[in-house]
Structure formats: structure tokens, C-alpha cells
Amino acid sequence: MRQRGSSIKLRLLEVPMEATLHQLEQLSYSLVERLAFTELDQLNDYMRERDALFIALQQMTVTPAQKQAHQSTVKRILQMDEVIVGRMKELRAAAELEINKLSNGRVVKNIYEPDAYEQESYFFDQRK
Numbered sequence: 001m002r003q004r005g006s007s008i009k010l011r012l013l014e015v016p017m018e019a020t021l022h023q024l025e026q027l028s029y030s031l032v033e034r035l036a037f038t039e040l041d042q043l044n045d046y047m048r049e050r051d052a053l054f055i056a057l058q059q060m061t062v063t064p065a066q067k068q069a070h071q072s073t074v075k076r077i078l079q080m081d082e083v084i085v086g087r088m089k090e091l092r093a094a095a096e097l098e099i100n101k102l103s104n105g106r107v108v109k110n111i112y113e114p115d116a117y118e119q120e121s122y123f124f125d126q127r128k
Contacts, residue, residue, distance in 0.1 A: 017060050021073050024053045028080040035087050040095070043088060 031038065031046050 017057070017062065017066060017070070020053055020056050020060075021070055021077075024050065024057075025073055025077050025080075027053070028077055028084065032080050032083055035083065038087060040091055043084075043091065046084075 027046065027049055031042075
């Protein structure tokens with residue numbers, strides 16, 4: 001009877017971990033499904049939620065049996081993370097390209113503005 005009680009206790013301890021991992025997996029899966037159309041602000045929202053779930057997981061005490069039981073879930077999450085990181089890199093490259101275009105545009109604009117050719121010094125002919 002005592003063993004059964006400890007088994008129930010162990011099972012109750014696993015529930016928050018299972019629920020948190022399931023929530024993380026669902027969050028990642030829903031993002032991966034719409035990843036091609038995901039913008040930077042949506043990725044920021046995802047990262048905030050993901051960080052909160054990771055903090056919750058880090059605060060849990062994990063037994064080796066729990067690690068083994070949830071290993072496949074963690075692998076699926078890590079595979080989705082690779083895809084998500086790839087999209088993040090694409091968005092970062094696109095943002096860098098746009099920033100460079102803006103920067104180059106400002107340089108060209110400054111060259112052709114009328115103020116760019118104003119003289120800062122004047123020469124006086126002192127011959128009389």
C-alpha cells in the first residue's frame with residue numbers, strides 16, 4: 001500500500017512537468033505551422049512565452065525517470081527550435097538589409113542636398 005501511495009505522489013509531481021512540456025510543445029508547434037508568415041513581433045511574443053515556460057521548468061526538480069520519460073517530447077521541441085531559429089535568422093538578415101538600404105539612402109540624400117555644397121569659408125581679395 002505504501003508503494004502505491006508513493007507512486008501516486010510521484011505521478012502528481014510529474015503532472016506540472018508534463019503539462020509545462022506539453023504547453024511548450026504546443027506553443028512551438030503552433031508557431032512552426034505559421035512560420036512562413038510570422039513577423040518579428042510574433043516571434044518576440046513567442047520568445048516571452050517560451051522563456052516563462054523554461055523558467056517554470058528550471059524551477060522543477062527532475063528525476064532521471066522523468067528525463068527518460070519526456071526525452072522524445074524534448075527532442076521534438078528541439079527540432080522545432082531549429083526551424084524557428086532558421087526563420088529568426090532570415091528575419092534578422094532581412095532587417096539588416098533594410099537598415100543598410102536606409103543608411104545608404106541617407107548618405108546619398110546628404111550628398112545631393114543643397115546644403116551639402118555650401119561653403120564654410122570665404123576668400124576675400126585684399127588687393128585694392
